[in-house]
Amino acid sequence: MTTPILWALTLTAMAISGWRFWVRFRPLLAARPAGRTDRIADRLSFMVGDIGLHRRLLRFSYSGILHALIFSSFLVLFTAILESFGSGLFPGFSLTAIGGETWIALLQNIFAVVITIGLGMAIYHRFVIRPERFEGSKTRDATIIYVLATPIVITMILEASARLAIDGQGSAWRPVSTLFMYPMMALGITGHAAEQAEGVFYWAHILAILAFLVYIPGSKHRHMFTAGPNIFFRPLTPKGQLPAPAPTPGEDTPTTVQAYRDFTWKDLLDTMSCTECGRCQSVCPAHAQGKPLSPKKLIMNLRDGYLTDQGLMDSPDHAMPIVGGTIQPETLWSCTTCRACMEVCPVHIEHVPKIVNLRRSLVEEGEVEPLLQSALTNFQSQGNSYGKPAKQRARWTKGLSYKIKDARKEPVDILWFVGDFASFDPRAQKLSFLVAELLGRAGVDVGILYDGERNSGNDVRRAGDEGLFEMLAMHNIEQLEVCEFNRIMTTDPHSLNALKSEYPALGAAFDVVHYSELFLELIKADRLRINPGQAGRVTYHDPCYLGRYNGIFDAPRDVIRALGHELIEMPRNRDNSFCCGAGGGRIFMEDSPGGERTSESRIREAMELGDIDTFVVACPKDVVMYSAAVQALGVEDRIAVRDLAELITETVETEERVAQ
Amino acid sequence: MHIAAILRLNPVLTEELEVDEDGRDIDREWIGLELNPFDDQALEQAVLLKEATGAKVTALAAEAEGGERLLKTALARGVDEVLLIEVGEENVQLSSRARAPLFQEALEGLAPDLVLTGVLSTDDIYGELAPQLGALLDWPQVSAVSNVALGDGVATLQQEYSGGISARIEVQLPAVVGLQAATQPPRYVAGSKLRDLLKVEVPTVEPGADFGADLADATELEVPDTSGGAEMLTGDAEAVAARIHEILVERGLV
Amino acid sequence: MRCLIFVEHSDGTVSESALELGAMAKSIGAEAVGLICAADPGAVNALAGQLGSFDAVIGVADDSLATYNPDAAARALTAATEAHKPDLVMTSYSAAGVDLAPNVAIRTGRQMVGYVSGLELDGDTLNAMSTVYSGKLVARTGMDLPGIVAVMPGAVKADGLSGGAPAVEMMDVDLSGLRMRVTETLVPENTGVNLADAEKIFCVGRALGGTEKIELAENVAAALGAELAGSRPVIDAGWMPKVRQVGKSGTKVKPRLYLMAGVSGAPEHLEGMANSELIIAINSDEQAPIFGTAHYGAVCDMFELMPALTERLTAGK
Incomplete structure (x- = not known):
């Protein structure tokens, strides 16, 4: 019964x-x-x-x-x-x-x-x-x-x-x-x-x-x-390789994501897997500085929008626009693409690719923030965000103690892909100069592309301009393919990510190292002789595109220790590092946080360690971001922002010192 | 309805300019070129009018270098046709007075209803382009225009004067307009559109007309001496703010 | 030597620039002849009465000339140039001057020089100084006369009215078949913003970057008791209303204090504010042309300076 x-x-x-x-x-x-x-x-x-x-x-x-x-x-x-x-x-x-x-x-x-x-x-x-x-x-x-x-x-x-x-x-x-x-x-x-x-x-x-x-x-x-399927179907491509726009079934032209049906099934499964635990929100630099982005709410809003639309989604006349509907453009532009959210999400939701996909649809419509528009226009016309002529790219090499080789004209061991910031920003130029001198001192056979280099396109791609990224990348690949070299080195983690993780998808695989890795080799091989001077108590900030994206955590730390410094870790370190706020094209945009800038909060985090004299960075953008933060906080006399190259320069033995 | 937009490349002015050895031209060694910002407005206005009325837009340029790329960008932004007037690679420094007869010839061939170009170019020392074209073609011409609407055989324009005053002017077509600002700021054109057009051949034309005579050979350029200018206040923002405050107090301005 | 000066006027008043051109003609020892285009001879005479420093006036009267009409004015100036054969035709580099000088240069086969900031006569050659490339360079052009110049407003000071009203000679110009008509004159609405009469102005430029930062600028203006103004890019981008624009296409101002941040100092802007009593300029680019005009300058980040200055000003009260 x-x-x-x-x-x-x-x-x-x-x-x-x-x-x-x-x-x-x-x-x-x-x-x-x-x-x-x-x-x-x-x-x-x-x-x-x-x-x-x-x-x-x-x-x-x-x-x-x-x-x-x-x-x-x-x-x-x-x-x-x-x-x-x-x-x-x-x-x-x-x-x-x-x-x-x-x-x-x-x-x-x-x-x-x-x-x-x-x-x-x-x-x-x-x-x-x-x-x-x-x-x-x-x-x-x-x-x-x-x-x-x-x-x-x-x-x-x-x-x-x-x-x-x-x-x-x-x-x-x-x-x-x-x-x-x-x-x-x-x-x-x-x-x-x-x-x-x-x-x-x-x-x-x-x-x-x-x-x-x-x-x-x-x-x-x-x-x-x-959760199980979502974790199972996680992306296994390199973390630094952003998925290209999904192709339209039956056509070979990629489509931007305007309505829910333009997403992949995995994007939709992501939204259905969110547990609203907010771990992503708690690590998000945009959220922390009061910008209108919480990765959690983004996924929840996408989900709620998708569910209101659901039964009709496969009907062609019902395509609810996402941007301007459930998601506001300001939300999308707030993201620094630092990947902290994706790294912490227990069910492996892919926030960043969705944001970039939606940005792509905005860019395609010509709806970009004014400063970003001017930067992107500069990339289109001059190949760099500064709108400077390509001819000026290698101007920073003036005054070097040796003439740096033109890798397009003669074979080199190390091809240094300098990057925009390191080539054009006056503060970063000085660091490029130091790196070049160190390489010279270590007898490294190094060359650059001179005016043949363009921006790597890393941040352009993340700002949502896929076509421009391809143009920049293809230009660089064409330049690199005619050069003879063994490895590419870069000081800029964003360039590193493009060369190491993005370009392979375009059919160009290179052996790419970060300068921290190369300098560690040179120090270990005694080609740069260290004469530890005054040991400092230092802390180190992991750049997102070096650490989280490309897994290079130890080389910069090993260099710091090899120089004789005491390295104190900040609470947020390695893959839990906290973004400086410059990534994903944010550096080109208007920066007016609702709350404290992430770079300032990061400096305070370092200072709370107590008795730290140096904040070590290994990214040209970080030098600029954190120097500004230290200035804004008015703590120049208590903590100094220094690039790895500066630390090495002051402890490496010069020929004069060796001779003595 | 057919609109012609004339586009010119200008040196990027965010850079420090230097003068070449004989003082006739800027030192172009380190200088990049960009679309003249007012021509950028003219291009946007042409595309806006196309969107509003279905007009056909042809973009014209006469550049020694960079003209092809410039016109491809124009295609990406929505113009229908482009035409590059060949001026010879050696002629990197051409005033509007020199180029005006070339544009006149091309425009007579195209016979557009409306010609749009930027109101000025910061190096156009021998006269701006739009009024010269108006005179050469004997078409009505209005400069410093901030708004263009097309009607039946007429265009309604807004000419801007100082003090925020402006006039609405109804002009018979064909006409030449020197544009100051488009109805809305230029929109961004995604790289994908530009990428798709990079392979397009830009049609070129050999001009039959000679360059117009200007006073280029009688002009010497120099970097102005600003040393006699401002007394510079030094220090960080705090120090500068403090000093400004002092100056204002001294002068009884606060 | 004789200069034919195109006299701009509005609302029955000749513009300051016409008087400046008169002064400039005198400075090279030339006769100043004004060309006044107006609706009727009475209006021509009334305007001529304001040109005390001029030697003579040629008047053209027609209904179409009641307000500035580019087509009609070009015909009148061409006809007067051809009839009187002056050594030099002078216009201001205003909207009308940009229309007229190049147009008449083509129609009369004369050479012209624009962006003029100064003139010197050297025998038969007129040396014209121009500010080009947004004020980054100065050009010196030697022009054989007869010629045409278009002079930046504010380049010279207008001297006071001396002598009686110049003699007026009316001239007939065929203005039939004009291809344009002015349908309306638009005067900006009274928005309570009055830059022209403001005693203190705080002006921000393109470096402001967007509307997000306007509050910082508003705070400075409020603490200073100044009107907030913007340069052309700021207005074109829609960050501020048009009534707040200073410069060639905005308002010309002459305050006791003109404080500016992030304005590079294009000639079109200088034209609108160069006569201010005290000019203080902040710019992050040490090469900014504005430092050539300002009395005090500082190279620093405006976003750091604005809050710092607001604090100072507020604390000082």
């Missing part, structure tokens, strides 16, 4: 839930391809660390632990769900044979406590601690889940308590249920009454689970189902 009812209920709930999933996910079938089915073995193995070991989640220890408690409990308690539905739907089904009444029961009891602790921690976290990263998340959704999850656990325990109460016989395998058996019996629930109570709790348990099932597809808690 109960079996058909349970069948009816279960099938109904599953049908509703399935339908609720289907309307949300059906549009993925019509979306653009993403090509994420290569390297299956790698994909599977990555899931072990990210799901099984909670690698990213545990970076935020409190919430990582509570998630681990709840997650592991769900796995264990799934056995209880299996038992309840199994026995109800298929009379005679039981886990008893494999320990359903013994060790499995014990585990269920233990994890009922574990999940209670986990839920308690979650509730405490959300309603008492209330970290800023939850700002904008949907509290009601979270609350409903607590309200639905708790009765599942309680009814599970009490169902067993009631069963034990029938005979009034506790069980060592079910300590928690036994504990609740006594008060139950004290209330007279025993024997037949307990049998009835067992039934009531059973059905309550079943209903709570089915309610949960029906609720899930519309809740952020669908990440229970989507």
Whole structure:
């Protein structure tokens, strides 16, 4: 008698839930391809660390632990769900044979406590601690889940308590249920009454689970189902290689993303996988300085827009514009593309490519911010953001103690791709000069492209001008391909990223090193002899495009230590480094933060370490950004911003010193 | 309706200018060229009129170098046709007075209804282009225009005077307009549009007309002596602010 | 030697630039003959009465000349030039001057020099100094007369009115078949902004970068008790309304204090403010031409200076 009812209920709930999933996910079938089915073995193995070991989640220890408690409990308690539905739907089904009444029961009891602790921690976290990263998340959704999850656990325990109460016989395998058996019996629930109570709790348990099932597809808690696939389908291309615009099916012209159907299915899956945990928001430099961007809200807004549009998404006449609709242009222009959000996201959502894709649609429409427009126009006409003639690119080499080779005319060992900033900015030019002198002193066979170099296009691409990026990149590749050299060196992490990670997608693979790596080699090989002078207490800032994007964390640190300095790490270091605010084309745009500039907050972070005299950077843009920040904070007398090249120059033995 | 937009390249003025050895021209060794900002406005206005009325737009240039690239940019911005008048690679410094007969000849061939170009070019010492073309073609001409609307055989223009005063002028077509500002600022043209047009051949024409005579051989350039100018206040922003405050107090201005 | 000067006027008043041109003609020892185009002989006479320093006036009267009409004015100036054969035709480098000088140069086959800031007579050769490349260079052109010059407004001081009203000689010019008509004169609405009469002006230039920073500039203006103004790029970009524009195409000003930040000093801007009593210029480019005109200058970042100055001014009160 109960079996058909349970069948009816279960099938109904599953049908509703399935339908609720289907309307949300059906549009993925019509979306653009993403090509994420290569390297299956790698994909599977990555899931072990990210799901099984909670690698990213545990970076935020409190919430990582509570998630681990709840997650592991769900796995264990799934056995209880299996038992309840199994026995109800298929009379005679039981886990008893494999320990359903013994060790499995014990585990269920233990994890009922574990999940209670986990839920308690979650509730405490959300309603008492209330970290800023939850700002904008949907509290009601979270609350409903607590309200639905708790009765599942309680009814599970009490169902067993009631069963034990029938005979009034506790069980060592079910300590928690036994504990609740006594008060139950004290209330007279025993024997037949307990049998009835067992039934009531059973059905309550079943209903709570089915309610949960029906609720899930519309809740952020669908990440229970989507997180796994989303992590599995993560991009495996180099981090610094931005995906090109997705091709229009059946055509070879790329299309910009204007409506939801222009996204790839993975972009849409991303939005459906967001748990609103706000880790991205908490590390976002744009959000930190009060700009109208939170990566979390961006994804939530995309999701909400997509869901209002959903059923109609594959209809050609219904293409809700994204920019100006759910997403404002200012939000998109606020991003520095620093990748901190993507690095911290537990479900591997790809925020930056979406932002760039939407920027591309703005650029295509000619809607760019005035200063960016002038920079991009300069790139188009002169190949650099300054609008300076290419002829002036190598002007900084005037006055060097040797004539730096023209790599287009003679073979060189190291081809130095200097970059715009290092070529044209007066402050950065001085550092380029120091680097050139150091290379000369170490006897490095080095050459540059002179007026053949153009901006690498790294930031142009991230500003959303794909065509301009291709023009700049193809120009540089043509120049480089006729040169004879062994490796390319650059001081600029943005150029490094383009040459190392972007150009291979255009069919040009070069061996690219950062000057920190090259100088480390030269020091180790004793080609630059270090005479450690006064050791300083220094800290080091990881440039986004050097560290997070290209994994070069140690070389600059090893150089600093080799020079005899004591390196004190800031709290936000290595892949959790905090962006200076210049990336992604931001350096070309109007900079008026609503709050404190990220560069200033970073300098304060360094100063809070106490007794730090030098803030070491390894990126020409950082020199300018942080020097300005130190000035703005008025702390020039307490901390100095110095480039690695300056540190090396002052400790390296000159020929005169060697001679003595 | 056919609109001709005349575009010229100017030295990038964010750079310090130097004068060449004989004092006849700027030292072009280190100087980049860019579209004259007023011609940029004229180009935008031409494209805006095209969008509003469906007019055809032809962009013209007469440059020793960089003309092709300039006209490809114009195509990317939406003009329909371009024409490069060959002036010879050696003629890097040509005034509007020198080039005006060449443009006149080309315009007589194209027979547009409206000619748009920038009101001025900062090096046009022997006369701006638009009024010269007006005289050469004997077409009505208005300079310092900030707004252009096309009607039936007429254009309605707004000519700007000092003090924010302006006049609305109705002019019969064909006419020549020296544009000061387009109805809206020039929009950005994505690199993809430019990239697609880089392979396009720019049609060129050998001029039949001679250069107009100007006084280029009688002109000497020099860098102005600004040393007699401002008394410079030194120091950082705080120090400068303090000094300015002092000066204002001394003079009873605050 | 004789100079024919195109006299601009509006609302029954001759422009300052006409008087400046008269003074300039005198400075090279030439006779100054004004060409006044107006609606009727009465208006010509009334305007001529304001040209006390001129030697003579040629009047052209026609309904089409009630306000400046480029086509009609070009015909009148061409006819007067051909009839009177002056050694030098002078216009101001205003909107009208830009229209007329090159046009008449072509029509009369004369050479012309624009952007003129000074004239010197050397025998039969007239040396004209021009500010070119936005004031970055000075050009000296030796012109054989007869010729035409277009002079930057404000290049010389207009001398006071001396002598009686010059004799007026009316001239007939065929103005039939004009190809344009002025349908309306647009005067900017009274917005409460009055730069022309302001005692103190704080002007910002293109370096402002966008509307986001306007507040910083407004704070300085408020602390200083000054009107806020902008250079042409600021107005063209829509960051400020047109009534706040100083310069050739904006308002000409003569305040006691003209403080400026991020304005490089193009001749068109200088034209509008060079006569200010005290000019202080802030620019990040030490080569900015404005430092040639300003009384005090400082090379620094305007975004650092503006808050610092606001603080000083506020604290000093």
